[in-house]
Amino acid sequence: MAPLESAHRRPGHRTHRVAVLLIALVAGIAVLPGVAVAVPAPQQALNAADQALLVGVRLAGLWEMPAGQMAADKGQSPVVREIGAEIAKQHEELDRLTVEAANKLGATIPSDPTAQQKAWLLEMQNNSGARFDQIFVTRLREAHGSIFPVIGAVRAATRNATIRKLADDANKFVSAHMEMLERTGLVRWEQLPPAVLPASGNDSLIARASANTGTGIGVSSTVVWLVFLAALATGGIATWRVLRRN
Numbered sequence: 705m706a707p708l709e710s711a712h713r714r715p716g717h718r719t720h721r722v723a724v725l726l727i728a729l730v731a732g733i734a735v736l737p738g739v740a741v742a743v744p745a746p747q748q749a750l751n752a753a754d755q756a757l758l759v760g761v762r763l764a765g766l767w768e769m770p771a772g773q774m775a776a777d778k779g780q781s782p783v784v785r786e787i788g789a790e791i792a793k794q795h796e797e798l799d800r801l802t803v804e805a806a807n808k809l810g811a812t813i814p815s816d817p818t819a820q821q822k823a824w825l826l827e828m829q830n831n832s833g834a835r836f837d838q839i840f841v842t843r844l845r846e847a848h849g850s851i852f853p854v855i856g857a858v859r860a861a862t863r864n865a866t867i868r869k870l871a872d873d874a875n876k877f878v879s880a881h882m883e884m885l886e887r888t889g890l891v892r893w894e895q896l897p898p899a900v901l902p903a904s905g906n907d908s909l910i911a912r913a914s915a916n917t918g919t920g921i922g923v924s925s926t927v928v929w930l931v932f933l934a935a936l937a938t939g940g941i942a943t944w945r946v947l948r949r950n
Contacts, residue, residue, distance in 0.1 A: 750809060754867045757858040758806055760851050761874050762813040765799035767821035768792070768844060774828050775840045784837045787884045791844070798877045805870045841890040848882045849896060 768791060775788025806813045817825070824843045831839055855878060859871035885891060 750811060750864060750867070753858050754862055754864055755811060757854060757862075757867060757871060757874070758802060758809075758811050758813050760854055761798065761802045761870065762806070763818060763821065764847065764851055764878075765795045765802065766814065767817040767825055768847065769795045769799065770825060771828060771840065771844060774825070775836075778832060778836060779840065780833045780837050781888065783888050784840060784890075787888065788840065790884065791881050794877050794881070798874060801870060801873050805866050808866055809864070837888070838890055841885050841888050842892060842895070845882065845885045845891050846896065848878050848885070852878050852882070 770792075772788040772790075772792030772795060776785050776792060777788075779785040779788055802813065805811075828836060828839055828843070851874075855871050855874050859868060859875065862868050862871065
């Protein structure tokens with residue numbers, strides 16, 4: 705009778721084993737959601753280099769728009785007056801694009817020029833004639849030369865589509881402005897600061913842009929599989945222990 709009684713219990717016993725196995729597997733796989741935490745950063749995430757581009761382009765517009773308008777009004781050379789008006793107009797458009805990008809990304813950007821930029825504007829206000837023309841061209845050409853490599857570095861490495869588009873737009877405007885200023889014949893090439901590559905550990909804008917590290921780090925497929933197999937092993941061991949007790 706004992707063997708017969710055991711046989712009668714087999715269907716229910718098998719069902720119990722299957723249920724225990726499924727519960728153990730689910731319990732083991734439950735550790736996997738921890739892997740999903742380390743997925744790549746969202747498209748809208750900003751890093752220091754992205755923010756540096758937003759701030760740099762915004763600041764350029766805040767002082768170069770009034771500088772260009774000043775040149776259009778008081779420049780001695782017709783070329784300077786023409787270029788000043790065009791630079792002011794184009795910076796107004798670039799500033800609009802910068803503000804739109806910042807609003808889209810929820811980023812904070814300045815609303816006033818820096819103290820240095822205000823000093824440049826004051827310097828222009830206090831001069832006239834040929835002296836004004838020279839100051840206008842010198843200050844703007846140096847400023848455009850400073851932001852130009854930052855734009856390129858961010859454009860090459862950013863992972864944010866909005867910043868990439870802004871870098872493309874800024875690159876076109878800044879490159880065109882440098883060409884305009886150079887056409888005046890007033891650029892003093894020997895006084896332009898030389899191109900310098902950032903040294904190791906340099907925290908300049910270019911260095912930060914070149915080291916444009918994203919905020920999110922993806923998990924390799926190897927790690928995912930190791931965790932998955934470990935989960936299965938944990939579930940298997942638990943299942944074996946339960947079945948052994950039964």
